[in-house]
Amino acid sequence: MKEECVTALVTTALEMDAHPLKILLQLQLASDSSAVLHLPHTLASLTAETLLPSAHTSKWTARINSLLHAKTSDARWAGLCLAHKSSLLSQAMMIECAQGWIGIALPLLAKKEATPVLSAAIHLLGLIFSSATNMHEFQRQVSTPNVLKFTTALISLGESHPDTELRILILATLTRLLPIYPTLHRANQTALSSLCFVFLNGNAFKPPHDNLVNAASELYATLHLTGGKVGAVNLWRKSVDDALSFGWTALSSLRTTFLVDGDFHFSYLNFAPKLRSGRLPQPPPGASEPLTWIPLNLDRLRCTIVVLQKLFLAAAQRPVQVPLGALVKFASALVACHEQDLGSGMPARVHFLPHLTCHIPRLLTSISFQLEQTHISSERLPFLEVVQVLLSDERTLHSTLIANRLAKIVLPLARVVLAREGDTRTTDSEVGQSKKGKKRAREFEGDEILRFSRDVICPTALDDGVLLAAFSVIRLLLRTTSLSPALQSIACRVALSALLSLPQMTPASLSNDPQLHCVLLDMIQRICVEFAVASVEGMSKSFGLIVGACLAGGTLSSELEILLHPRLPPLMRSMPGIEALSLSRAEESQEESDLLQSLKLVSPNTPTVEIPTSSGDPIVEAPAMNSVPREPPAVQIPTIPAPSFRPPTAIQAPAQPSTSSILRTQETPPLTMPRAIETRIEAPMEVEQDNDRNEEMPAIDLDSDSEEE
Structure with missing residues (x-):
């Protein structure tokens, strides 16, 4: 209702031939709040004829200045909008009041003002500095002293202010001012380039708005004008080359498995030297997680294309040299990268293991140290899996120290499937017992038959994995040439003892997974077969073992072919015969005995037992290692x-x-x-x-x- 009354009064005043500025000053601009409220109607009522010189022009400019000096931000915003509209419609009024308006609006950019106030101030100052370019005196007295201050304030505000629309306005204003004052902006070229790269360097998490990228690209495409008429051509060509190099870097980071063409070399923006033909491109330093590195390079590639478009649309005062060859190669590489090519072009596996050959000793040394410090299955399993990968694919380990160290680590892990202390407790404890103790213990003989609750050797799935990994590492270590004879003999004895112990063990007592018993037995048979077929004597004496493994594993033809026609080349080492293996304590050397005790595979205080012979002379023989299983209780019951x-x-x-x-x-x-x-x-x-x-x-x-x- 109030607006209708105001409109009626204005219409009446116009009919009475009153000046429009007088009506606006008396009604719409009577107070600061009224000026803010009726600002849209006031701006719509202003025309070029209204602002012609008259008796009310001075009152109009005075009212605008009072609004610019108001204490409230909304009144200042209204004053800035009226000043911008008046400058747009009347150049004479702008030239007359420009000095005062610049002194009021320019300090607002350095203060914490509301976004509408900052936007209005930028519009006003940009209009003042880009108008009246044909008036040299106005340029000398007003524009030249203040345009650098305005540019510096815009650069600082564009880097810190979070509003996207205000940033777009800042970039567009700088793009409009830089061709007008190219020489003045030469000192700020670095700062302007940094402002452009804030929006053109890509963002992995939140890519910038398309309008913001376009505005930054347009500003970047005008930076070459700061070099003058002669230097602008070289700066433009340098900008194109930098954009191409930036795009090649992003593309190569996304498709690192493609070979680089030898006809075109490029550098990663001073990150890496030029590549040769047939070399895989190496990612620049700082390439982090692919989850962030890939989106970042995709956004950089998008920004590169926009920058190239704006550079070719930019104005140049002299002829320039366009790098058509580089552009064609870059465009061809982009066109060749389509979705259908990703499946066949990318290899299924990157073969990095051959490059680790020279670093395997260092890696195995570090892993051995970690395995010696770790006593939890969840921590052991990853290290054992890494050892399997490093020792696989027929890699030769030349360090005897590392091989022996790994063997000493995995052998105690594999002994859990052998005869445990509970199986030998009766025999070991009877030696040295008193008669009364033996008589008391005899009353409980046969209780193990009625015992239904037995401990599981591998209670968890991690323990299953550790056991399988331990025997797999033993198998790989036996293939190397660096394992010492004593540890080689002990490893074979552990494998043979496990081969004899597993068939007498139920799958439920080994693990909660019933499949582990079959898998482990098959693996141990393979270990024994590989060791047996290493020499002709071993093959002739292990026929039953090999046939048993063939029947269990389903590879009867291949293994029997080895027995009948041993065409395989001999191993690099001289394998000992079966008779050279120390299968009892009486046959083992002092080194093996010390190793068994250090690895806790046998008790250090094991008593000796006299075995009578047919000749009547007893042979003193220490019992075999604890890993050699005794006969099961079912066989001992009849005795x-x-x-x-x-x-x-x-x-x-x-x-x-x-x-x-x-x-x-x-x-x-x-x-x-x-x-x-x-x-x-x-x-x-x-x-x-x-x-x-x-x-x-x-x-x-x-x-x-x-x-x-």
């Missing part, structure tokens, strides 16, 4: 002492008249049982257990049989 075995055991009592008379009086069944007991080294134990009972031995009349004869 438990029973009442039926007492008569032959009693024959070995101390009071015996003659051996010939004993042999004549015994029947056939008692003769076979003592031999079985003597062979299994259990006859002396029977004697001690019978003596523990403190029972009287039954008298045997040795003359009764002879009398009957």
Whole structure:
């Protein structure tokens, strides 16, 4: 309703031939709040005829100056808009008031003003500095002293202000002023280039707006004008070359598996030397995660194309040399990169392992140190997998120290599938026990048969992976030429012991995964077969092992072909024969014994047992390493002492008249049982257990049989 009344009053005043400025000053601009409220109507009412020189012109400029000096930002914004409109419609009024308006609007750019106020001030100052270019005196007194201040303020504001529309306005204003004052902006060329690169360097997370990129590209395309009539041509060509180099860098970073064409060399903006033909382009320093590096280079490639477009649309005062060859190659490379080519052009696997050959000793040394410090399966498994990769593909490890160090790490990991301490606790503890303790322990014999809750060797999936990785590393180490003979013998003994122990073990006792038992058994068989076929003697003595592995693995034809026609070349090392392996403690060397104790594969205080021979001389032999499994309890149960075995055991009592008379009086069944007991080294134990009972031995009349004869 109020607006309708104001409109009616204006119409009445115009009908009464009143001056329009007088009506606007009395009604719309009567107060600061009224001026802000009626600003759209005031700007629409102004025309070039209205601002012609009159008695109300001075009052109009005075009212604009009062609004520019107002305390509220909205009133200042209204004053800036009225000044811009008046300067646009009347050049005479702009020339008259420009000095005062510049002094008011220019300091606003350095203050924390609202975005509409800053935008209005930039519009006003840009109009003042770009108008009246034909008036040299105005340029000398007003524009030249203030245009550099205005440019510096715009550069600082464009780099710090977050508003996109204001930044676009700043770049467009600089683009309009730079061709008018090229010599004055020569000192600010570096600052202007940096401002352009803020928006043209790409952004991986939030690419800049298209209008912002276009505005920055237009400003960048006018920077060559600061070089003057002669230097502008060289600066333009340099800008084109820099843009092409920037685009090639981005493209090569995206498609690093493509070979570089030898006809065109380029540099990564002083990051890398020129490439040769057939060389893979190396990414520049700072290439980080692909999740951020790829989007960044895609945005840089987009900015490069826009910059090239603006450079070819820029004005040049003299003829320039266009690098058509470089442009054609760059355009051809961009056209060749389409979505259909990505699947076939990119290789499935980047073969980087051959380049690591010279660094393998250093890597394995570091991994060995980490494995020695780590005791958790989740931390061991990644290192063991890396060791498998480094030792695979028939790579020769020339360092004996590293091979032995790795073997000492993985052998204790592989011994978990061998006979554990619980299996040998009875035999080891019986030696040195008192008679009363043995008698008490005998009352609990056979309890292991009724024990249903057994510990699982590999309770988790990580433990399964560690066990498989350990045997895989052992297999790879046995293929190298750097493993010492003692550790080679121990590794083979561990593999043979595991081959004998696994079939007697249920899959449930090994792991919660029932497939692990079959996979591990097949892997251990492969290890034993590879070691057996290394020499002719080993192949001839391991026929059963090889056939068993073939039947289990399903490769019967290939393995039997090796047995029948051994055309494989010999290994680089001289493999020992099967008879050279120390399969018992009596045959092993002192070095092997020390290694077994250091690796905790055998107890250091293992007692010796006398094994009687047919000649009557006992052979002292220490028991084999704890990794060699004993016979399962199911086989040992028939040898438990029973009442039926007492008569032959009693024959070995101390009071015996003659051996010939004993042999004549015994029947056939008692003769076979003592031999079985003597062979299994259990006859002396029977004697001690019978003596523990403190029972009287039954008298045997040795003359009764002879009398009957």
